[in-house]
Amino acid sequence: HESTAPGKLGDPAARGAEVPEPGAVTIVVPTFNESANVRELLHRITETVPGRLPCEVVFVDDSTDDTPEVIDKAAQDCPFPVTVLHRDEPVGGLGGAVVEGIKAATSDWIVVMDGDLQHPPSLVPDLVATGERSAAGLVVASRYIKGGSRAGLAGSYRVAVSRGATWLTKSLFPRRLHGISDPMSGFFAIRRSAVTAEILQPLGYKILLELAVRSRPRRVTEVPFVFQDRYAGESKSTAQEGLRFLRHLVGLRTASPLARMMVFGLIGVTGFLPNLAGLYALTSAGMHYVPAEILANQLGVLWNFFLIEHLCFRERRQYRKGWDRVGRFALLANADLVLRIPLIALFVGEFGMGALPATALALVTTFVLRFVGTEALVYLP
Ligand code: GDD
Ligand code: MN
Secondary structure (H helix, E strand, C coil): CCCCCCCCCCCHHHHHHHCCCEEEEEEEEECCCCCHHHHHHHHHHHHHHHCCCCCCEEEECCCCCCCCCCHHHHHHCCCCEEEEECCCCCCCCCHHHHHHHHHHCCCEEEEEEECCCCCCCHHHHHHHHHHHHCCCCCEECCCCCCCCCCCCCHHHHHHHHHHHHHHHHHHHHCCCCCCCCCCCCCCCCEEHHHHHHHHCCCCCCHHHHHHHEEEEEEEEEEEEECCCCCCCCCCCCCCCHHHHCCCCCCCCHCCCCCHHHHCCCHHHCCCCCHHHHHHHHHCCCCCHHHHHHHHHHHHHHHHHHHHHHHHHHHHHHCCCCCHHHHHHHHHHHHHHHHHHHHHHHHHHHHHCCCCHHHHHHHEEEEEEEHHHHHHHHCCCC
């Protein structure tokens, strides 16, 4: 499904030629069932953008309603090209849609904005002008600098969640997000030349975060904006989107094996919770502490398996069946325990180490072996 209306960016047939238009902007709008908003959005873009900056609009649509048809119709009144890329297989959610749109863009500058008018279209030329003036690769429209606000973020619950998520994200990527007060913003301008589309792995809503961390644009600036109320309809975000965001964070943070190992270890540490709870329950029920210990340990192993698989290795599950993965994971975890004592004996007996450093070294050794083993034997073909 694709359509265009004639406009200032020249022959739309030349789109495939990939010749960037200097001093123009491609506005990328992800849409999911926004039929009640897109006409007004195009109307406001028409009023505020082409008079200051040549533009084209690319909708990347995953709708199940008639959004594409409404766009096609409204596009007939637009003095610029309007394209709808409808995806039948919506991989990556909102972020995946935006990357599709970026790949289809022909201008030097790309502005990403929502389709529900929470982002004021009148700011589009300012974002690009600021980027040009400061030779920036990325210009973020921020709710959190002077002049900006989050008026449209309804409810104290959402405000608190948004604050917490912003804080967590900024602490996880202090360097990459330096100078970005609002890494969760869905409104920003980026130079086409600053996007490394091949290495992006978009996952859900936070596409700016993905771009800032993986594409690493050289210079970043911000422009304040007031997050408006939604024009029509409701947010498409769900609780599942929150989980996706956590997976996105872990994915970004564990791009290197060393970082992956640290997350693996951190999750491993949390396993003591179910382990202790299980031990308590079993011994209270009258079981001897040795078998109780062994059983309770399996509970911790299962807990770790579940978290590690979902947070670290979600994309690498396809090589083995579920029971095979649990089995191998549990085998490695128990081998870790069984190996530890003889290893300590070896360090003490053969190398004359003290019991304490020998234990520490054994813990580290079995942990690294377990991590490498899990990567190689559970999550590789
Ligand atoms: N193509 C596509 N696919 N578009 C989607 C999808 C999807 O799976 N999910 C949502 N969208 C579109 C919506 O139709 C809308 O145009 C835009 O993405 C934003 O979706 P909303 O559901 O309105 O998001 P929000 O208002 O809750 O969140 C916005 O503000 C947050 C800051 O509070 C987004 O911009 C977030 O990225 C931002 O963090
Ligand atoms: Mn919205």
